[in-house]
Amino acid sequence: MSVSVLKSNGLPFQLRGLGARLYSTRKGEVSSSDPQKDIIRRHLYPPNIRNKASPTGTWRPDVARALQRAIPSVQAHETIERAWLLHQRHLRKKRDAELQRKFNCMRQAMQELEEIDSRLFREANKQEDPRARSLAEVEAMKSMSEPEKRAVESRVRGLFPRELRIPTDTPPKNGWPNEWRAFQRPLA
Amino acid sequence: MLALRRVQPWALGFAQRSATKQVALASTAVDTDGSHSQSSDEPVAPQKHQSRAIRTRRPRISLQHPREWNRPLAFGVLPAFDEALKVIKEDSMALKDEVTALEGAIAREKETPQHDQHALRVMEDKLRILEVQSEINFPQVRWKCANGMGKQVPDWTPSADMSKAVDRHLLEQRWRKEGALDLLMERIHQMKVVPDVLPDIHPSLDLRVNFPKIKSNAGLQATVSKTVYEYVEPGVFLLPEQTVEPPKIYTTVFHPEERLYTLLMIDPVTDFPDETNKTFQTYLHWLQPNIPLSSVSPSPVPNLNTHTAYIPPHPQRGTNYHRYTILLLPQHSRLSIHMVAKDKRTCFDVRAFMEKHGLDKNVGGGVHMWREVWSEGVPAVYKEILKTAEPKFGRMPKADRYGDFRGKKRYV
Numbered sequence: 001m002s003v004s005v006l007k008s009n010g011l012p013f014q015l016r017g018l019g020a021r022l023y024s025t026r027k028g029e030v031s032s033s034d035p036q037k038d039i040i041r042r043h044l045y046p047p048n049i050r051n052k053a054s055p056t057g058t059w060r061p062d063v064a065r066a067l068q069r070a071i072p073s074v075q076a077h078e079t080i081e082r083a084w085l086l087h088q089r090h091l092r093k094k095r096d097a098e099l100q101r102k103f104n105c106m107r108q109a110m111q112e113l114e115e116i117d118s119r120l121f122r123e124a125n126k127q128e129d130p131r132a133r134s135l136a137e138v139e140a141m142k143s144m145s146e147p148e149k150r151a152v153e154s155r156v157r158g159l160f161p162r163e164l165r166i167p168t169d170t171p172p173k174n175g176w177p178n179e180w181r182a183f184q185r186p187l188a
Numbered sequence: 189m190l191a192l193r194r195v196q197p198w199a200l201g202f203a204q205r206s207a208t209k210q211v212a213l214a215s216t217a218v219d220t221d222g223s224h225s226q227s228s229d230e231p232v233a234p235q236k237h238q239s240r241a242i243r244t245r246r247p248r249i250s251l252q253h254p255r256e257w258n259r260p261l262a263f264g265v266l267p268a269f270d271e272a273l274k275v276i277k278e279d280s281m282a283l284k285d286e287v288t289a290l291e292g293a294i295a296r297e298k299e300t301p302q303h304d305q306h307a308l309r310v311m312e313d314k315l316r317i318l319e320v321q322s323e324i325n326f327p328q329v330r331w332k333c334a335n336g337m338g339k340q341v342p343d344w345t346p347s348a349d350m351s352k353a354v355d356r357h358l359l360e361q362r363w364r365k366e367g368a369l370d371l372l373m374e375r376i377h378q379m380k381v382v383p384d385v386l387p388d389i390h391p392s393l394d395l396r397v398n399f400p401k402i403k404s405n406a407g408l409q410a411t412v413s414k415t416v417y418e419y420v421e422p423g424v425f426l427l428p429e430q431t432v433e434p435p436k437i438y439t440t441v442f443h444p445e446e447r448l449y450t451l452l453m454i455d456p457v458t459d460f461p462d463e464t465n466k467t468f469q470t471y472l473h474w475l476q477p478n479i480p481l482s483s484v485s486p487s488p489v490p491n492l493n494t495h496t497a498y499i500p501p502h503p504q505r506g507t508n509y510h511r512y513t514i515l516l517l518p519q520h521s522r523l524s525i526h527m528v529a530k531d532k533r534t535c536f537d538v539r540a541f542m543e544k545h546g547l548d549k550n551v552g553g554g555v556h557m558w559r560e561v562w563s564e565g566v567p568a569v570y571k572e573i574l575k576t577a578e579p580k581f582g583r584m585p586k587a588d589r590y591g592d593f594r595g596k597k598r599y600v
Contacts, residue, residue: 078330086275086276
């Protein structure tokens with residue numbers, strides 16, 4: 001909710017009761033002229049008006065009214081909360097069901113593959129090491145510069161593409177890199 | 189942290205917060221359940237800069253002051269609320285279709301000659317859950333169950349329709365989560381009723397006991413005041429004058445089918461003195477087996493004094509406070525229990541009784557307890573009902589160590 005709902009009178013906590021303690025000043029004497037006198041006065045006669053929240057938040061009498069303005073009906077709030085959680089549950093169930101369906105399809109496919117061709121089945125079951133380098137790559141890397149080698153090693157299949165540009169609000173300072181070409185990783 | 193004095197927790201607070209400036213401008217249909225007749229209850233006087241005081245007391249809605257549910261906000265005031273109602277309605281309709289489909293499946297399964305019992309039970313559990321879920325999100329259903337249960341009402345009859353699964357579920361959640369069961373269990377354990385009477389108790393139904401209020405002597409002697417039965421908080425002290433007549437027992441049971449229960453009222457071991465054995469014994473005050481209870485059974489429970497008659501509590505003079513416990517134990521089938529004679533009531537063993545008749549404490553049941561101490565009403569109980577002399581207990585007189593030397597001259 002907006003900050004104005006819990007607005008104080010703007011002054012720091014210690015100076016809030018300043019208006020009420022002008023009894024200790026003479027007529028015509030403005031209290032903010034001498035800060036030293038202010039400090040002495042404040043410590044001799046501390047503010048005892050208890051109508052604002054305490055500084056550390058141990059007592060907050062203004063919260064009830066603020067909440068009443070923010071949430072006009074508890075029943076409506078609870079209903080909205082329940083409806084939102086219900087909606088999220090539907091989404092979650094849908095995603096889980098879809099994932100389960102895909103998994104079952106995959107499992108069914110693998111079962112059929114096992115029956116049809118056992119060699120292909122074994123190949124399909126092999127775990128892929130994403131950092132593995134094929135022979136062709138290793139040969140190509142021997143003739144590469146250091147930055148190119150680092151580029152090859154960091155490009156792992158399945159990882160986030162390094163060249164992906166994050167969309168920005170404004171175009172780049174140095175203009176559009178028209179000469180840029182994607183780095184071609186030699187594949188097996 | 190929150191300076192909301194005497195305000196119910198947020199979940200209970202269906203007190204309609206009436207018009208703030210924005211709401212008043214946006215709609216004319218301000219809350220209709222509870223603002224107008226309660227204007228005299230406003231505890232905070234409206235200040236200069238605020239439009240209206242915060243109502244911190246719950247509106248007095250109960251069976252005596254019934255109220256219809258109305259939308260808390262009119263259409264268009266809070267679009268999120270209208271969308272929420274749409275979502276809930278769609279979900280409820282989808283679930284109701286599922287319920288009808290499952291009911292059909294269960295009926296078909298039952299018709300087959302050899303039906304799988306386990307699968308049938310699983311389907312029936314799922315049906316119960318679906319029935320509850322299809323209705324539990326509606327604000328009118330939740331409002332109905334949350335109101336009509338005010339503590340000021342002496343008989344606590346809920347306005348919820350107990351034949352509906354969702355109302356039963358909501359009332360059970362309230363009983364378990366919002367403090368009533370916790371208070372009972374706290375008192376049961378702190379007063380050590382649990383290890384003394386039974387090794388453990390896990391209540392499955394809400395048992396409430398009402399005894400008459402103490403009639404004040406300051407009232408007019410000419411008027412005959414009707415005895416008002418007041419709710420007894422577990423663990424509080426009552427006077428023997430209040431407990432001369434049997435109490436009114438109110439139960440909220442959460443199963444729709446009828447089951448049989450046994451009512452036991454005892455003064456547990458360590459409370460009733462047994463002079464011959466120089467120890468304490470359990471005294472049986474009341475026994476009523478085969479009480480049929482279901483969620484739609486009448487409240488208060490009728491016909492409780494037909495088996496072993498109620499003998500009012502009579503804490504002896506000189507003993508500490510007595511804890512009187514009422515147990516409502518579930519039975520598997522109809523039991524035939526002999527009436528316990530008056531002289532046989534002192535040597536009652538709860539554990540043996542339960543084992544003999546197959547009463548299992550782990551299945552659930554209800555429990556309640558209060559305390560009493562000797563007062564001027566106890567001699568009347570002894571004279572009129574027990575018809576024995578009233579015992580008076582005290583400590584054994586101490587032997588006087590210096591009896592030989594008293595009175596004699598010491599320095600001769």
